[in-house]
Amino acid sequence: MKEIIAVVRMNRTNATKKALIDSGAAGFTALKVLGRGKLVEDKSVIADRKANMMEMAIGEDAKEAEALIDGFLDGQRLFPRRMFHIIAKDNQVDPIVQAIIGANRTENKVGDGKIFILPIVDVVRVRTAERGETAL
Amino acid sequence: MYLIKAVVRPEKRDEVLYELTSAGFNAATVVDVVGRGKQKGIKIGNIVYDEIPKVMIIMAVKDVDKDDIVSVIMRSAKTSEKGAFGDGKIFVSPLEEAYTVSTGAKEL
Numbered sequence: 649m650k651e652i653i654a655v656v657r658m659n660r661t662n663a664t665k666k667a668l669i670d671s672g673a674a675g676f677t678a679l680k681v682l683g684r685g686k687l688v689e690d691k692s693v694i695a696d697r698k699a700n701m702m703e704m705a706i707g708e709d710a711k712e713a714e715a716l717i718d719g720f721l722d723g724q725r726l727f728p729r730r731m732f733h734i735i736a737k738d739n740q741v742d743p744i745v746q747a748i749i750g751a752n753r754t755e756n757k758v759g760d761g762k763i764f765i766l767p768i769v770d771v772v773r774v775r776t777a778e779r780g781e782t783a784l
Numbered sequence: 785m786y787l788i789k790a791v792v793r794p795e796k797r798d799e800v801l802y803e804l805t806s807a808g809f810n811a812a813t814v815v816d817v818v819g820r821g822k823q824k825g826i827k828i829g830n831i832v833y834d835e836i837p838k839v840m841i842i843m844a845v846k847d848v849d850k851d852d853i854v855s856v857i858m859r860s861a862k863t864s865e866k867g868a869f870g871d872g873k874i875f876v877s878p879l880e881e882a883y884t885v886s887t888g889a890k891e892l
Contacts (some may be wrong), residue, residue, distance in 0.1 A: 650880070655813055679815060681815045681842075682814040682815075683811075683814060684811060684812060685811045685860070686811050687810045709804060725800075726814055734874035749888050751890070760885070761885040761886075761888035762811075762882060762883065762884060763881075764787060766880060767880060
């Protein structure tokens with residue numbers, strides 16, 4: 649058995665839930681979290697979005713706006729994300745991972761999230777005290 | 785790879801994250817949690833507070849970075865040279881696979 653931890657965009661929560669049902673993993677736990685990823689070292693990745701945001705800031709002090717936008721995009725800030733915990737049988741892991749990736753890819757080059765896979769040693773169903781894969 | 789879960793004081797959150805960035809480890813997930821430790825919470829008069837607010841910092845790290853990151857958190861989350869009850873805990877568990885959604889690549 650494996651635990652799949654996926655961190656995804658807030659506005660993709662419903663798409664992810666639907667993808668999980670379609671891939672055969674209906675049960676999950678979800679949390680609201682704050683997160684950040686790698687620092688953006690290659691500035692060309694965020695150039696498009698920076699240009700977009702600079703357009704929105706027309707009429708403001710350009711230097712001030714640029715400093716603000718840089719701080720927003722360079723990756724040091726914490727942004728809200730949704731964290732899913734899913735426990736699955738070994739052979740379900742790949743379809744679930746592909747479903748989460750399919751539901752969460754966007755045109756933005758950074759910030760789509762991460763998926764982690766950890767080993768699970770045992771599972772107990774509280775109602776019947778069943779153990780192992782039958783308890784899933 | 786490893787998954788590091790560090791439970792630290794809420795007022796130390798920004799300091800720990802800043803120190804991690806300075807050391808070159810930027811990626812982290814932050815959750816507000818409540819919990820108690822070995823001291824069974826705090827007893828003030830007749831009232832026991834056993835749901836003490838903390839912040840959990842979750843990080844997926846490469847094998848070679850694990851010890852560095854643990855020592856950075858250890859250093860920056862301490863409230864004094866000796867440390868005090870309630871400064872937190874760091875848990876490390878094995879991580880088998882990691883995927884990046886934007887590229888679909890099987891890497892951190």
